[in-house]
Amino acid sequence: MNGSTLLLAAIAAGVGVIGILLFRASPRLTFVVWALVLFFVPVWIGVNVGFFWSAITLLTLVAVLTNISDIRLNGIDLIMGVFTLMAATQFALKMTGLSATVIALLEWVLPYIWGRLVLSRVKRSFVTAVLATVVTVAAVLGLIEFATGTNIFVSLPAMGADLYASWGGLQVRADRLRVEGAWGHSIAMGAAFAMSSAFIVAARWPVAVRLVALGIVTAATVTTISRIGMLTLAFTVVLSVLLLPGLDRAMRWSVAALGVVAAIIIIPFVGEIFLEAGDEAGGSADYRSGLFSLVSQVQLFGSAGDWSGLTVGGEYLGAYAKSVDNAFLVFALRFGWIPSLLLIAALVFAAAYILRPGKASPPSIAVASQLPAIFAVALITQAGAYLWFLAGLAVAWAQQGRDADAADDQAALPSLFSMSRTKEDSVFASRR
Incomplete structure (x- = not known):
């Protein structure tokens, strides 16, 4: 190893130490940087340490290590723990390959842990605002990509050659570029837009601002030309309008009106694209149905x-x-x-919070809306990490809500006791 390499390694180590100290001191900064990397740094950007670590995976690990907090575990955490143990045991017994195990632990379990931890350091409103802002910016860039036919992210260095070979190419359907931003695939980008739309609806922004942001994200989702992305976006928005507690009536009716207008504009446009795509679009659907022939191998x-x-x-x-x-x-x-049924159970239980009256949250709605999609798409690039992060966030969100309700109940008890004593004292005073 020559001197220049050692110098670069020392500089990188120093920057890493400073970053860790900053992240430990500022949880808000940690989450903002994590969200920016999630949406704007492709998976082929990273470092080789034993194996290739994508930037989002490495940053998620740092975020977990610098924000470790005491949390109350529940049944979903137990399910994820059992799956982790099974995956590690199967790898030790050579029943599962190294690549599959690394993906499971670093791209599924690790983001789930980050989702469970984040609300112990920052407020729910902050997480909502950051995700709503970042996805809106990503949607604007997506519309620019569609208009210009240029994806600026594919020009970034191919630090992970294999990942770049898999995800660095651009997709076209009916001679139209399918927007993918930094997500490496239009389906992943569409899923990110769909999952994040719940946070726009829930953001504490003026109604007009939320409507504009939601309109931009909807338009950008259409430019991915992903049927799954558009359907899950519709599911997410509908569930958000119907189930999010505390959503003002003006927002509910405005989103409903926006949905009608969007449908009138989008359906003919999308229909024309898939009609022009012809055999390519039909072949994509046939391919998915043919996958069930693999079930016999499980x-x-x-x-x-x-x-x-x-x-x-x-x-x-x-x-x-x-x-x-x-x-x-x-x-x-x-x-x-x-093990796979355990994973599905964890997602289903994280989504099931929407069934509790007044307890639905943006992450639980996002996960619920993606459940049909996991039988039609793979958890590719950052989309898998984002889904598992939201599953952990949904659990933390619900748990924090229960803790707040319990605290309110405890706080109410002394008040009630004081009131009864006051009445009692007044009775004695009147008898005197």
């Missing part, structure tokens, strides 16, 4: 192994070796039925 525990050369029922499974657009099936192929 084990109770452990990886399905190498099925790339198999033919089942006349269908060649190798056609799906490079991509499986079904997150649940990916879970099952990598870890087996039992």
Whole structure:
């Protein structure tokens, strides 16, 4: 190792130490930087330390380590803990590969932990405002990308060559660029827009500002030309308007009116694109339905192994070796039925908070709206980390709400007791 390399390593280490100290001192700064990296730094940007760490994965680890706090664990945390133990055990027994285990622990479990911790250091309103702001900026850049046909993020250095080869290319449908921003794929970008829309609806901004932001995000989602993205955006907005507690009536009616106008404009535009796409769009749908031929390869525990050369029922499974657009099936192929069912259970329980009257939150609505999508898309690039972060955030949000209710009840008890004593004292005084 030459002198210049040592100098660069020393500078990088110094910057890292300063960053860690700043993150520990300022949880707000930590979350802002994390959100900016999530939305604006592609997964091929990172460092090689043993293996390649994407910037968002490395930053999530730093955020967890610098914001460790005491939290009250619950059943969903237990589910994630059991899955983590199973994944590690299966890897030790060589039942699961290194790549699958690293992805599970660093891109699923780690963001979940960050979501569980973040509200112990910053307020819910701050998290809401940051995510609403960042996604609006990302949507503006997406519209510029669609108008100019230029994605500025693909010109960033390919620090992770394999990841850049997988996600650095641009997609086109019906001769139109599909917007993907820094997310490496239009489906991932569409999912990010959809999940974040709940935070725009919930933000403490004037109604007009929220409507403009929501309109921008909706338009940008359409430019991804992702059917899943557009559908889950609609689910998220509808559930937000119907279920978010404390949402003012003006916002509810305004969003409903905006939805009608958007449908009138968007449906013909999208219909024309898919009509022009013809066989390409139809082939995409057929491919997803054909994935179920892989179910026969799933084990109770452990990886399905190498099925790339198999033919089942006349269908060649190798056609799906490079991509499986079904997150649940990916879970099952990598870890087996039992661990994958645990993962799905964690997401379902995180989403189930919307069923409690007055307890729905932006992250629980975001997760609930994505549940149908995980059977039609894979958790690619940052989308998986974002979904698991929101699952952890939904748990923390609900728990914080329960703690606040309990504190209010405890605070009310002395007041009631004091009131009764006051009345009692007044009775004695009148008898005198």
